[in-house]
Amino acid sequence: MIEAVGLTKRYGDKTAVYNLSFQVRPGAVTGFLGPNGSGKSTTMRMILGLDNPTSGSVTIGGYPYRKLPNAPRQVGALLDAKAVHGGRSARNHLLSLAQLSGIPARRVDEVLGVVGLQDVAKKRSKGFSLGMGQRLGIAAALLGDPQVLLFDEPVNGLDPEGILWVRNLMKALAAEGRTVFVSSHLMSEMALTADHLIVIGRGQLLADMSVTEFISANSADFARVRTPDTEPQLREKLAAALAEAGGHVLPEQDGALRVTGLPLPRISDLAHEAGVRLWELSPHQASLEEAYMRMTQAAVDYRSTVDQKAGLQQPLPPGAQPPVPVPGQGQPGWYAPPPPQQGGQPFAVPPGGPYGGAPGNGQGAPAHGYGAAGAAPGTANPYAQPAPPAQPAAPAAPAAPPAAPVSQDQPTLLTKKAPAAPQAPAAPPAPQQAPAAAPPAPATSPAAATSPAAASGAAPADAPAAPVSAAPTTQPEDAR
Numbered sequence: 001m002i003e004a005v006g007l008t009k010r011y012g013d014k015t016a017v018y019n020l021s022f023q024v025r026p027g028a029v030t031g032f033l034g035p036n037g038s039g040k041s042t043t044m045r046m047i048l049g050l051d052n053p054t055s056g057s058v059t060i061g062g063y064p065y066r067k068l069p070n071a072p073r074q075v076g077a078l079l080d081a082k083a084v085h086g087g088r089s090a091r092n093h094l095l096s097l098a099q100l101s102g103i104p105a106r107r108v109d110e111v112l113g114v115v116g117l118q119d120v121a122k123k124r125s126k127g128f129s130l131g132m133g134q135r136l137g138i139a140a141a142l143l144g145d146p147q148v149l150l151f152d153e154p155v156n157g158l159d160p161e162g163i164l165w166v167r168n169l170m171k172a173l174a175a176e177g178r179t180v181f182v183s184s185h186l187m188s189e190m191a192l193t194a195d196h197l198i199v200i201g202r203g204q205l206l207a208d209m210s211v212t213e214f215i216s217a218n219s220a221d222f223a224r225v226r227t228p229d230t231e232p233q234l235r236e237k238l239a240a241a242l243a244e245a246g247g248h249v250l251p252e253q254d255g256a257l258r259v260t261g262l263p264l265p266r267i268s269d270l271a272h273e274a275g276v277r278l279w280e281l282s283p284h285q286a287s288l289e290e291a292y293m294r295m296t297q298a299a300v301d302y303r304s305t306v307d308q309k310a311g312l313q314q315p316l317p318p319g320a321q322p323p324v325p326v327p328g329q330g331q332p333g334w335y336a337p338p339p340p341q342q343g344g345q346p347f348a349v350p351p352g353g354p355y356g357g358a359p360g361n362g363q364g365a366p367a368h369g370y371g372a373a374g375a376a377p378g379t380a381n382p383y384a385q386p387a388p389p390a391q392p393a394a395p396a397a398p399a400a401p402p403a404a405p406v407s408q409d410q411p412t413l414l415t416k417k418a419p420a421a422p423q424a425p426a427a428p429p430a431p432q433q434a435p436a437a438a439p440p441a442p443a444t445s446p447a448a449a450t451s452p453a454a455a456s457g458a459a460p461a462d463a464p465a466a467p468v469s470a471a472p473t474t475q476p477e478d479a480r
């Protein structure tokens, strides 16, 4: 098990990781998610003893990495697949790592086979493609047949077959009872691979829960309903009827309506009562990507200035007003709606438009921003902003520049530059937290056949042992 307690890392003025506490348990694939620059690699480097925490601690099986007996046989990692001596062949690269850790040469050939590089084992790695380099890095991580594995973006550059292979490999390793901690920006892949998620934003914990819990805590399912394209007045009529019945309605890009707050049979009945024919009425389940986007919108540091909403924003029908942006939540309707338990009005629209809105609810911002689901009632979420008074339609508020936490007493408040928005109150982080789960019992799986127990021979226990694939990249503290 990996356990971080109050882990903080500062590089000069920059706080890369702030007060992170989490556990990564054996027998599961734990996804490590966060926007660019949120501190994932820094956290992994601290886990692996490549960076020292400014404060707090992180242990593997109860030991800091550098004090772990025979670390390369207990922990394998892929941090930077390019960290390879390009003049060496794949086999020689692995052989040199194996020799440093007392791993027999036959294990090198085994892992070359596992990652599918056996045919190019004698080729110099500098000629390798991105995907081949990734496979070599994964081979290095597997070399010591470790119980704990860390992978930073393992599918980077892999073709679809390679991605599927990595997915199955991670699952098989976890099924053998190993601890598998993997970062990725590919949400669709994470949804298929991970059992549990740890999500960070600007170095702070945003969520620690199962994939299913995360999706339901951060987005709500909705219905898509489409009326005949040839009769736009029917859509207006239906939208008004749905809004009057308490539904929240937004136009979709293809002219359909996105409806939350009403079950499908009720939508059907309302359409029938209004005399509106339907071409489509379908349930839509929120994806991990939608839930992730919703949760991390305010924690994104780097955005393109060019058409950043392209493909995400929904064009409005003629005459309709755009929804009111919600500070801390962005432009309503970009992504999946927030979950009902957040008290959100998923698609805030100006009073009276575009489809009238549900009576009496004001159609304003949610009671509080995203990210607080699962937190105790009344617990402030530093990533949320108080809802502003209803505003006229205006462009979405730009993201604020990154702000680093300055002290333990003053955790960073993530804010967006919304002219009329009041400042969020200072409050400690309130990450979403799932109850601790008992680690599943290790199971024997076919993959075990490719990962025989490590042979004899140990690396010096007192050496600050770097993880096998990360060894060449080990750099002095703060040298990056």
Ligand SMILES: Nc1ncnc2c1ncn2[C@@H]1O[C@H](COP(=O)(O)OP(=O)(O)OP(=O)(O)O)[C@@H](O)[C@H]1O
Binding pocket: 011, 014, 015, 016, 034, 035, 036, 037, 038, 039, 040, 041, 042, 043, 478, 479, 480
């Ligand atoms: N050695 C260093 N010196 C100064 N700043 C650093 C150093 N290493 C990381 N940082 C900063 O710390 C922050 C977190 O970086 P990190 O690489 O951990 O993020 P990340 O989540 O892995 O990002 P990505 O998804 O883009 O890989 C960034 O702002 C980065 O610039």
